[in-house]
Amino acid sequence: MAGITARICGICPVSHLLASAKTGDKILAVKIPPAADKLRRMMNLAQITQSHALSFFHLSSPDFLLGWDSDPAKRNVFGLIEANPDLARAGIRLRQFGQTVIEKLGTRKIHAAWIVPGGVRSPLSEAGRQWIVERLPESFETVQLALGLFKHLLDEQFQAEMNIFGEFPTLYMGLVNGNGEWEHYDGSLRFTDSQGNIVVDGLNEDDYHRFLGEAVEPWSYLKFPYYQPLGYPDGIYRVGPLARLNVCDRIGTEGADRELQELRDRAGGVATSSFLYHYARLIEILACLEKIQELVDDPDVLSPRCRAQGGVNQLNAVGVSEAPRGTLFHHYQVDENGLLEKVNLIIATGQNNLAMNKTVAQIAKHYIHGSEIPEGLLNRVEAGIRCYDPCLSCSTHAAGQMPLHLQLVAADGRLLNEVYR
Amino acid sequence: MKTLVIGYGHSLRGDDGVGPLVAEQIAAWNLPDVRSLCVHQLTPELAAEMAQVEQVLFVDACLPNCQRQSPPILKEGVRCKIERLFPATFPHSLDHSWSSHTLLYLAKTLYNADPIAYQILIPAMQFDYGEPLSAIARAGASWVLGTLASEAWLRRNPARISGSVYGTPHHPERQRCMKLV
Structure with a gap:
């Protein structure tokens, strides 16, 4: 299933791979080795980096640099190249960095069926580790450049958009770790509101059907998940970069925490405008790079003890992880032979x-x-x-x-x- | 590296996976100066890889009626096509996919690189979930692999070809309108 679901998407296959493998871990009822936990984390951090880079540099930057009243024929990456070719090139290099880390770990850029139930197939090679170490400084420079640019534009031009592009109160949902810090791989689910209050904390993904409802509308193929205690549609909530930054107490790395504090200062507390998703993406890229830097110095990532084995020991399991666009749930029911009988996926975009x-x-x-x-x-x-x-x-x-x-x-x-x- | 092959498509959506299949087979040949990539969809960083080579071959599945510029469709409605590609800009909106033309434009404007590029289109009939290719797509893949193996496409100094090459997998005689320059 991990190999199949990874092929749902060409942009963030790792997210599905990860959620699926975590569900598989539970079906096998195994605890994965520490090395596997760290290697999976590294791949997800690289995945978030490359996906956010695509979103910011190549899909959204033309809006920022060329304006919403510009000709749509020019308000795209080609207009961006004319306006700021260095930024376009830097964005490609940053995305390449994330993609190559994925490739170094999983031997393929896409559909790397390297994350498996029980752990991962192989450790990072020393050559791969060295490549990451050498390329990290350039990636840090690029994200700092983008942060400076975006903050400048926010000050000069985007005050109106802040109040129009999705500025309304909702709940936010995301994973946090045991210390309430930003989490992308494990931990528990937390809901907060637009005043920054914790609505509910420590939720386990196994119980998702108790706190998430999934409405459908006849006019859309997309499901409408909602926070069940508030009903539909009052249980509106947001997931993804902005939500993750809103639900966590802190990120846990120096540079990203400094940027998070500045975001909160600028927003006057909780960042409630969806326009700030772009800003949140950049802060998350910085967080990912800092966490990759921590991991790459950890000897465990070179350890060959990275996979636990097991048989079918549970017939019903839910896995969760943070995809670039938000919290991703995989729920499988299998028979005694491990054959799938029922599958439900709750995708970030739907939420x-x-x-x-x-x-x-x-x-x-x-x-x-x-x-x-x-x-x-x-x-x-x-x-x-x-x-x-x-x-x-x-x-x-x-x-x-x-x-x-x-x-x-x-x-x-x-x-x-x-x-x- | 002289040639980059990029096979793209969804390998679990039937014939849409024919591009990656062809690219995978070419990669297995381990040819000198040829790099072959299987990708789910085209994304901007491919432009940086394209900037490193002299020739790029994009391999994709195609519904027969998408070949608007080609000669009359044969009775079976099945024909492979290899045609030159040129840089062009197309605005995109909300999706995450890019076209081969736009990647050529990116390679040219960002890296001052102008590789010769061809689009190889393989007729595809069914896109349901599952891996097996239809007989038509299989035959098309076979024709393309045979053509690339036997012609100058993947050699150290690939011939520059203008115009298009058409192939009908069911027929031993290929239709050709190819000029070597």
Whole structure:
């Protein structure tokens, strides 16, 4: 199953691999060796780095640097190259760094079926370790460059967007470790609210069906998960980079904690605008690099004792990890031979579905007055959704190009206007 | 390294996996100066790898009716196609995938590299879940591998080819409109 689910997505296969293998660990009822825990962590950190780099440098930076009123034909990575080729190149190098760490660990960049139930197939090689050590400084420079750029733009240009692109109260959910620190691989689930209060803490993924509901709507392929005690749709919550930074007490590394504090100072406490997902991604890249730096100096990552063996000892198991876009659940039921009888996946993009819809509504309410759809609205709707960096292949099984089609519908159901891209 | 082969597609969605399959087989040949990559989808960092080579071959599955520029479709509606690619820009919106044209543009503008590039399209008929390829995709893969092995494509000094090459897997005689320059 780990090998199959990794192929759901070409951008974050490691996330599915990890959640699936963790579910497999429980089915085998094994405790994985410390070396395997650290190696899995390293791969997930690399995965978050490369995925966030793609989102920030190549999908979102054109919005920041060229503006939402620019021609969509130019408001893309090619416009970015014209405006700032060094940034585009640095983004590619950062993404390459993450991809290559994955390759050094798993021998393949994508679909690396290296994480297996019970641990991992092999340790990091000394040559691989050396490569990571040598490339880390450049990656730190790139993320610091991007952080400086984004903060400058936030100060100069983006105050309005902060208040329009998904600025509303919701709950936030993410993993934290035993000390309440930022977690991406293990730990327990925590919900907080927009005032920073812990709503519930120490939740175990095994009980997800007790605190998460999954609504469906006839007009969407995407599920609508919600926090069950508050019902649907009041149980709206957000996951992903911003949520992870909101639920944790601290990150646990020096540079990232400094940036987290600055984010909280700028936001006046809890960062409630989805526009700040971009900022959170950069802070998480820094956190990932710092944690990779810690791990790469740990002798365990070279240890060959990295896999526990076992048979089918449990028939029902839930695994959880933090994918770049948010918390990812895999739930399997198997028979005595380990053959799957039932599978449920709760994907990060689905969990942000309610918030994405609310963001679109907020942008529309701000810009649309009457029946005219103003120029640039489609760009802003697109950018509002892009804050969440949704993975449509993971969450909807979509194939092919995603069209943008915006319809303005009156209260009585009449179609007033529509625009396409 | 002279040639980079990039086979892309979803290896669990039937014929969509034919590109990675071809790339995997080429990698197994261990040819000098040839690097072959299997990827799920095209992403920007591939441009940096493309900038290191003289020739790039993109291998992808294609519905027969996507070959709009090609000669009349044969009765079976099945034909492989190898055609030159040129850099171009296409705006993207919410997805995470990139086109071969845009990667060429990235390689050119970011790395001042202009590799000769070809798109190899293999006819595909079914995209349901599962690994087995349809007979048509299998035949197409076989034709492409045979063509790449027997022609100048993967040699140390690949011939520069303009125009397109068409192949009909079911027919021993290939249709050709190829010019060596």
